[in-house]
Amino acid sequence: MARKKRNKVNPDAVVRQLMNIVGEREVLYLKEDLISYECDGYTMTKGMPKAVVFVKNTEHVSQVVRCLNRERIPYIARGAGTGLSGGATPLGGEVIISLVRMKRMLHLDLDNRKAVIEPGFVNLKLTQSISDKGYYYAPDPSSQYACTIGGNVAENSGGAHCLKYGVTTNHILGLEIVLPNGEVVEIGEDGIPDQPGYDLLGLLTGSEGTLGIVTKITVKVLKNPEGKKTVLAYYDDINDASQAVSEIIAAGIIPAALEMMDSIAIEGVESAAYPVGHPLDIAAFLLIEVDGIAAGIDDQIDEILTVCKHNNVREVKVAKDEAERGLWWANRKMGFGAMGAISPDYLVQDGVIPRTRLPEVLIRIAEISKKYDLRIANIFHAGDGNLHPLILFDARIPGESERAAKAGSECLKVCADVGGSITGEHGVGIEKSAEMRFIFSDEEMAAQTNIRAVFNPDDLLNPGKLFPQPGRCVEVKQG
């Protein structure tokens, strides 16, 4: 950090203790330094932390945690801060433990197909550092150039290629954790599968930083597929596109990715950094990728083309080379950010539905858009029914932020009502904690908070997240 001359405010006793652990320059405590830690990628709720501590190793984390425990001060682990549900956002007064300086690869064992990294390691960097040997790390959130694998573990992040290869939890072999009492434990030691005991690896992955702080991660790495082909299909009717999705799956094909964007989303990505030249008058496109053994791919592509045509596709094409494929993907992965080009503000939602219910859900989302008089763009991981309605609004107009939040919540209600979930990959955080009631009963949430109490009995680690807070209520659905 650049340190300008400024008003001298003396650090308080707690901050001084933290400085003693990690070094004076590794603690931020002045208001002007803390402002960028008021929220993560979800900007509708903000809170001022007490301080930000940059740790360099597990011992630091453990000592900082012990100190904060002694002082009864709540704390939050933070990676890159790209989270979209407020997971790393303070409610006010927490100490943020930033893991971005813990970013080394500790061990690479390609024979056994695993890598050991620190939590601040950036997702894309992992693939980049093993690609020369023909390997990659499969979970690929669109934020992969920035987000940390520690954050991915906390959120159980997904990505476009999770349809075939699974989400983060399917790729985690081992974790080192600092528990909220400061104790360091190693789970899934050496990355050896099925170790005796309850599956704590599975429980911790996706626990949104409320059960422990991850300080070391053993991940599975995969060999690059031999062949890969990518199809782009333009549709005049979004129902035809939905039907094509179902038929591709019904044909027994498991594409590596099966993405959909509607017309508003297309308008966005075409105005952003990587325009492809998609026609602006189509209702939706599908981006379909098949990978695997080269000799088996052409068959599958032929079948996909047949399905697309059979479902009234306007135009369908196969990427002619890696450059074209790369551009299609860059365009798609810009999806969220691109909304900035067509709207002052946007809210990303993250519902999941049974894939077969897509057409009716789209109709209901369109109704919500009309009801709240807000445009809603749709970007989906269509293959696994994970929808990202993007609610476009202008925070400067009084009342519009609140309307956007309500519209978002209603979209999630629709997903819950058709037997789906309120979040497929972005997590509950602060944003969707009230909506947990759409899918879980009080008893079911108590079963979860009771488990939290085993790890985090005083609720000092990332308090106020994931579960509804008393006082905030939404329409309740049970059963």
Add this chain to the structure above:
Amino acid sequence: MIPSYLEEVLPKEQIRVNDEMGHPLGNGGLQFIEAKSEEDISKVLAYAYVHDKTVNVVSGGTKRGFGGEIERADILLSLASYKGIVEHSVGDLTMTVKPGTTLKEITDQLRNHGQRVALDTSWPELATIGGIVSANDSGPKRLLYGSARDLVIGMRIVYPDGSVIRTGGKVVKNVAGYDMNKLFIGSMGTLGIISEITIKLRPIPKYEGLSLLQFHDGKEQDIRKFAIQLLDSKMEPVSLEVLTPTIAEKVTGKKNYTLAIAFEDRKNAVLDQEKWVKDHFPNGVVHSIKHEEEAKKWWEGFRHLGPNGYNDSKHDADTQAALKIGSNNLDVPIILGAIDKVAEVHHVGVEAHGGVGHGISKVYVKGFPEDIVSYIRAVRAMAEEKGGYAVCTHLPFALREPVGVWGEKPGYFALLEGIKQTNDPKNIMNRKRFVGGI
């Protein structure tokens, strides 16, 4: 006599006094109760909870020899008649099923729709999905398809106090709340009873092939070398299973170290990969290929090896045990070689196989009880020396304490205890069936 209070819980026909005295595998119960619905399960547990009765759970009974250090609980609750597919959403590739359904029943029903549950566990006509998930059993093909933790997306659990809690959901991608499913997979019924499972399905592959590579005596090191080469290629084997000579003899007729490599894909892709194998295997290997029905039949035979809860012998000399070893993937051939070598020293017969791509090995042992005990100790020491572990998935009741089914407690045992205490504060469910006496 059936205590009259139990009759208030469930109809008489579903309850009987358990007359089997001292089942050699333990894990019994004084009263045998058959659950026919989730409500039955809930009633029995609520009753047991209030009256401090211990409950053991059984379905197919194939894992009755897996863990358990008390011979009999107050109640033995059977889920074997609580079966059937509740919902199969063909277009979503998901299915919801009751726990007492056998894997074979599931497979038979899904086949009509060109789908399947991608679990290739043993004794599919006996083992139920509830038992497979609770014991976290898996087969050689987990290499490509994963294991229960990768497939189960939602459950209904009857907690020890009788309340019903849903975990996960019915959609394939879901991060709402903690991933509570994971707690119950492999927990041996110690945290609650799974009353419904929603599971991801896969399309049945268009074509399948099996390449069998027999390595001559003294050429075992070649297996590891070849496996590294194959894993570093772009081939996508579904299994890469090493068979020790004794087990290979049973399923191939040849007493050699054998590598069973399965490919499942489009026909062209399968043939192409088989060609890669043919072009790359080392000198001196005897190679054969099976396709489609022939390959399926081979795997069917493979899935009928080892103890199944019903095939134990009355003769001391033929006492059976089974082990699951976890290790680094590429330590599998080394560990299998080592444990095969010492079998003779301990006077036991051993058949074993393990996946070089996934690190899980299965060992079936036969011999006198005292020899089995000393052999298992030796095997465990070898696995641990390589950073792995050995768990006894089948042992007569009398041997469990001397051997220690699960090995040493992990360093974070307090967390496991805390979880058990949270879900089952009265410790009534499958008491002492799990790690560290949980």
